[in-house]
Amino acid sequence: MLVVSAPRGIPERLRTALTGSPGTPLILLGSFEVENRWAEGEPGLPTVALAGSRAIVNRMDEFGLLLAGAGDHVVLKAPPDDGYLEYLSSLGLSLPRMLTVADQDPQRVITEDVLADTDLTAALAELAARNAQLWPHGVSDLEERLAKRCGLPLASAPAVICKTVNSKIYSRLAADATGLPQPPGVVCRDLDELAAACDRARQWLSAGRTVALKDAYGVSGKGILVIREERRLGQVQAMCARRARKRGNPRVGIVVEEWVPKQTDLNYQFTIDRDGAVHFDFVKEALTAGGVHQGHRMPARLTTGQVAELRQAAAALGSRLAADGYFGVVGVDALLTTAGLLYPVIEINARNNMSTYQEGLRQQFFAAGQTVLAKQFPVRLRRRVSFAELRHRLGEVLLRPGASYGLLVNNFATVNAAAPPGEQDPGARATFEGRLYGIIIAGSAGQASAIDRETTTRLDELTAAQEAPDE
Amino acid sequence: MTTDGMPSDTLPTDLDGAVIRSLASMLGRDPESITTGMRFFEDLSFDSTGVLELLMQLETDLGVEFDEETLEPADFETVGALVAYVAKHQAAT
Numbered sequence: 001m002l003v004v005s006a007p008r009g010i011p012e013r014l015r016t017a018l019t020g021s022p023g024t025p026l027i028l029l030g031s032f033e034v035e036n037r038w039a040e041g042e043p044g045l046p047t048v049a050l051a052g053s054r055a056i057v058n059r060m061d062e063f064g065l066l067l068a069g070a071g072d073h074v075v076l077k078a079p080p081d082d083g084y085l086e087y088l089s090s091l092g093l094s095l096p097r098m099l100t101v102a103d104q105d106p107q108r109v110i111t112e113d114v115l116a117d118t119d120l121t122a123a124l125a126e127l128a129a130r131n132a133q134l135w136p137h138g139v140s141d142l143e144e145r146l147a148k149r150c151g152l153p154l155a156s157a158p159a160v161i162c163k164t165v166n167s168k169i170y171s172r173l174a175a176d177a178t179g180l181p182q183p184p185g186v187v188c189r190d191l192d193e194l195a196a197a198c199d200r201a202r203q204w205l206s207a208g209r210t211v212a213l214k215d216a217y218g219v220s221g222k223g224i225l226v227i228r229e230e231r232r233l234g235q236v237q238a239m240c241a242r243r244a245r246k247r248g249n250p251r252v253g254i255v256v257e258e259w260v261p262k263q264t265d266l267n268y269q270f271t272i273d274r275d276g277a278v279h280f281d282f283v284k285e286a287l288t289a290g291g292v293h294q295g296h297r298m299p300a301r302l303t304t305g306q307v308a309e310l311r312q313a314a315a316a317l318g319s320r321l322a323a324d325g326y327f328g329v330v331g332v333d334a335l336l337t338t339a340g341l342l343y344p345v346i347e348i349n350a351r352n353n354m355s356t357y358q359e360g361l362r363q364q365f366f367a368a369g370q371t372v373l374a375k376q377f378p379v380r381l382r383r384r385v386s387f388a389e390l391r392h393r394l395g396e397v398l399l400r401p402g403a404s405y406g407l408l409v410n411n412f413a414t415v416n417a418a419a420p421p422g423e424q425d426p427g428a429r430a431t432f433e434g435r436l437y438g439i440i441i442a443g444s445a446g447q448a449s450a451i452d453r454e455t456t457t458r459l460d461e462l463t464a465a466q467e468a469p470d471e
Numbered sequence: 472m473t474t475d476g477m478p479s480d481t482l483p484t485d486l487d488g489a490v491i492r493s494l495a496s497m498l499g500r501d502p503e504s505i506t507t508g509m510r511f512f513e514d515l516s517f518d519s520t521g522v523l524e525l526l527m528q529l530e531t532d533l534g535v536e537f538d539e540e541t542l543e544p545a546d547f548e549t550v551g552a553l554v555a556y557v558a559k560h561q562a563a564t
Binding site for chain 2: 045046047048049050053222223224225231232235236238239242243246432433
């Protein structure tokens with residue numbers, strides 16, 4: 001039985017922290033690729049960015065539907081599937097007003113789509129007159145440009161501060177300044193610092209340890225090169241030196257750290273209001289595969305002492321960020337080593353986090369004692385699938401109205417995001433990758449695992465059904 | 472878009488084979504399982520760090536130095552695209 005204990009949506013405290021008032025309507029803008037924007041031109045690890053999953057990430061804008069309240073607005077690259085909206089409504093969710101781009105480009109971030117849509121920017125300007133503020137997932141120069149064009153105040157710190165705080169170099173220096181424990185390591189802002197760091201890293205390698213080189217502006221858990229042999233360290237150092245010579249600039253943006261054996265990834269969130277007050281929101285276990293985020297587990301399996309340590313870290317970091325001009329949501333990646341050591345700050349995210357978008361559902365769907373697993377499921381398709389078809393395939397796995405367990409789909413747009421444009425040939429043999437995001441609500445860890453496995457099985461059946469020649 | 476897994480319709484050149492061998496060594500796979508038509512992201516699960524690792528492996532195996540600033544995302548769309556880039560790069564140097 002669902003227990004509705006409080007209205008869902010953006011907590012009043014968060015709204016006040018962002019806008020200065022508990023009643024300000026917010027316009028959510030899913031600028032999920034903001035870290036790519038921040039990374040542009042930065043001298044991180046020498047590599048090339050793959051286009052890869054951009055179309056999928058750009059459709060993460062749909063997460064805003066389940067965070068925004070009925071009085072808020074969500075800007076979307078495309079209208080949601082009608083069946084998906086009907087499903088959300090059937091669960092008792094009051095949906096926000098949706099503003100959609102007229103002609104979205106899958107490879108373009110939503111902010112660029114909106115900037116190119118004069119009707120939509122006009123509509124946003126009207127909302128500015130009604131006291132609304134723009135709340136992007138993360139703020140770069142693009143979001144500032146959009147806010148300015150529409151006359152919308154930003155419910156965020158300026159882009160230059162967000163970008164600075166999001167750097168892994170900032171994270172390390174902030175941890176140093178606040179006395180928070182972190183893996184041995186150094187920041188490298190130029191070739192000289194990189195050379196010194198590599199000398200130190202060679203000592204770690206000689207002692208049989210593993211080294212990680214982290215791009216200061218690496219995107220969402222990526223941009224981490226794990227090195228186990230000295231030769232590779234020399235190669236990266238040489239590549240950085242060649243690049244610096246070519247650019248005529250010795251600047252570098254890399255963190256060199258000892259790679260610690262990890263037991264658990266953690267993610268915690270705190271909020272800094274405009275007056276600098278810091279509020280600890282939650283901590284979750286982060287599920288990662290190959291260093292890339294896969295989801296969250298709630299509750300996090302931590303001792304009360306460990307949670308207290310994270311709260312203290314949040315207070316210390318929050319004070320420092322506030323002093324540097326940041327306010328709003330802060331997500332921090334932390335980890336527990338196999339030796340039981342807690343490193344409370346590995347990376348600071350000066351933007352919303354995946355877990356931010358789950359909080360709108362917590363009070364309505366996550367009862368005490370339940371296990372909640374927020375996950376992403378890869379799905380390989382030959383043609384687009386409607387939510388109605390997906391719903392049919394998932395069957396009883398899907399959370400139904402009134403039920404206390406099941407899979408709650410919190411983003412469907414990412415399933416078809418990478419589909420080729422235009423009408424699809426039913427006989428086409430080409431495939432595209434999609435991603436289904438869902439939150440598993442269960443009475444126990446065992447039941448959560450069972451729903452997880454069954455969801456994967458049903459999605460594999462969907463793939464197989466599309467591969468059958470007669471379908 | 473992927474093919475249905477069939478190899479490209481030309482036999483590997485020496486450079487095709489060399490790049491595939493480096494890639495296979497890095498991924499811990501049988502070189503026979505990799506074709507020039509395969510896509511780095513969709514078929515081989517590559518990300519930008521994987522690109523850097525492969526560039527270093529190729530530098531070691533082929534005895535070249537890469538200027539990653541001359542690389543475009545399109546050069547890493549498929550294994551064949553990367554072979555073409557390496558061939559062009561080798562010809563230029």
